[in-house]
Structures are given as C-alpha cells and as structure tokens.
Amino acid sequence: MRIDVITIFPAMFSPVLNESIIQRAQDAGLLDIRVHDLRAYTHDKRRTVDDRPYGGGPGMVMKPEPLFEAVEAIRPQASAGCTILMSPQGERLTPVLAKKLASMQRLIVVCGRYEGVDDRVREGLADRSVSIGDYVLTGGELPAMVLIDCVARYIGGVIGNEKATEEESFSNGWLEYPQYTRPPEYRGMKVPEVLLSGSHEEIAKWRHKQAVARTQAARPDLVQPKGEEPWTG
Numbered sequence: 405m406r407i408d409v410i411t412i413f414p415a416m417f418s419p420v421l422n423e424s425i426i427q428r429a430q431d432a433g434l435l436d437i438r439v440h441d442l443r444a445y446t447h448d449k450r451r452t453v454d455d456r457p458y459g460g461g462p463g464m465v466m467k468p469e470p471l472f473e474a475v476e477a478i479r480p481q482a483s484a485g486c487t488i489l490m491s492p493q494g495e496r497l498t499p500v501l502a503k504k505l506a507s508m509q510r511l512i513v514v515c516g517r518y519e520g521v522d523d524r525v526r527e528g529l530a531d532r533s534v535s536i537g538d539y540v541l542t543g544g545e546l547p548a549m550v551l552i553d554c555v556a557r558y559i560g561g562v563i564g565n566e567k568a569t570e571e572e573s574f575s576n577g578w579l580e581y582p583q584y585t586r587p588p589e590y591r592g593m594k595v596p597e598v599l600l601s602g603s604h605e606e607i608a609k610w611r612h613k614q615a616v617a618r619t620q621a622a623r624p625d626l627v628q629p630k631g632e633e634p635w636t637g
C-alpha cells in the first residue's frame with residue numbers, strides 16, 4: 405500500500421514511522437509512505453498556507469488552493485484509493501474502518517493545522533474525514549500517524565502473527581483478557597493458576613470471563629456492541 409501524507413510539518417513523521425514494525429513494513433515493500441510539504445504547493449514568496457476566517461473569529465484557516473493542488477499532483481487519475489482529511493469532526497477511527505482502508509491500494513492523508521481547514525476541502529477534495537477521538541489536538545500530524553499505524557496492522561504480512569489482530573481489544577466486541585509472562589510470582593503477585601494448568605479449554609473459558617468482566621468495569625458502553633458477535637472463547 406502507498407500512503408501519501410500532506411503536512412506543513414513533514415519532519416514530525418520520520419521519528420515515528422521510521423522505527424519498529426512500520427519501518428520493517430516499509431523495508432519489506434508492504435508499505436510505501438511518502439510525506440509531502442504543503443508549502444511546496446504555494447505560489448507566493450512567503451509560502452502562505454493560511455488566511456483569516458470569513459465572518460471573523462480567532463485564529464487562521466488553511467487555504468484551499470495549496471491543498472487541492474497538492475492532492476491533485478499526488479493522486480493518479482484513476483486510483484483505487486481514498487483521500488482522507490484528518491478532522492475531529494470526522495467519523496471515528498475503528499477497527500472496521502481501519503480494515504476497510506487497509507484493503508485499498510493508496511491513501512492520501514491531509515493534516516490540518518490552525519483553526520482547521522477551509523470546508524471546501526472536506527466537500528470537494530476528501531473522500532472521507534476521520535477523527536481519532538473526541539478531543540481536539542493542535543494539528544493533524546499525530547492523528548495521521550495514529551491512522552497509519554492502525555491501518556498498517558491490518559495489511560497482510562505487517563504483523564508477524566495475524567491472529568494478533570483477531571484476538572485483541574475491540575476486534576471481537578470485548579476488551580482483551582489480562583496477559584502474563586514469567587515469572588509465575590513477582591512481588592507477591594501470582595499469575596492465575598489456570599494459566600499454568602495447560603488446559604486450553606479452561607484457559608479459554610477463564611479468558612472469556614475476564615474479557616467480559618474487564619469490559620463491563622472499564623467500558624460499559626461496549627457491553628452490547630451493535631452488530632458485532634462477541635467472542636465466546
């Protein structure tokens with residue numbers, strides 16, 4: 405998959421995307437991430453990307469022209485892809501959306517700044533707007549990196565064990581069960597006996613019970629997930 409990012413802060417990306425699993429995915433040719441400086445698509449001496457909002461109000465708004473020109477220069481004529489505007493007003497990033505995006509050949513991700521982006525970008529350029537949660541950050545760069553990381557995990561071969569994305573929090577309606585590793589006892593805290601028992605059936609039952617109890621305690625809003633079959637262990 406190829407992902408193009410449009411931003412006024414291109415230097416923010418490499419410390420995050422050039423490490424660990426995402427770097428390995430790029431080395432393996434599974435991901436091709438290209439970060440573009442929006443200011444390269446301006447035509448004035450000061451390389452202006454923002455202007456005052458019509459109607460008044462605090463702060464500045466990102467101008468439409470450089471964003472349209474950038475996306476149109478990057479986007480091939482007939483691409484099986486999606487242009488995404490990062491926005492706190494967009495649809496929420498979920499595993500379902502991430503899987504859908506991971507099946508595409510190309511993504512273009514537009515990062516807003518200031519008070520946001522001229523709404524004609526949402527209306528006439530982006531295929532969808534995506535939010536990473538109900539809070540407002542200073543810019544779309546961190547949200548874009550969250551989206552890339554989340555989508556990349558669903559691309560075949562990126563994660564060594566693909567079962568990992570099937571048996572984790574949110575994928576089956578529940579939060580994941582608690583995990584333990586060696587030693588069996590640490591500072592007086594013991595690993596639950598059942599996990600040492602070797603009985604796959606008992607372990608599966610225990611994990612399911614724990615997943616349900618955790619979800620009820622921490623995220624009661626997930627207890628009756630709409631249209632999702634909870635995992636039965």
Ligand code: SAM
Binds near residue numbers: 491493514534541
């Ligand atoms: N004034 C806007 C509003 O109230 O909806 C918020 C603008 S925010 C300060 C600047 C940029 O950060 C946005 O254009 C968007 O690209 C990005 N951003 C901030 N929070 C985000 C979130 N939760 N999800 C996705 N993008 C976000």
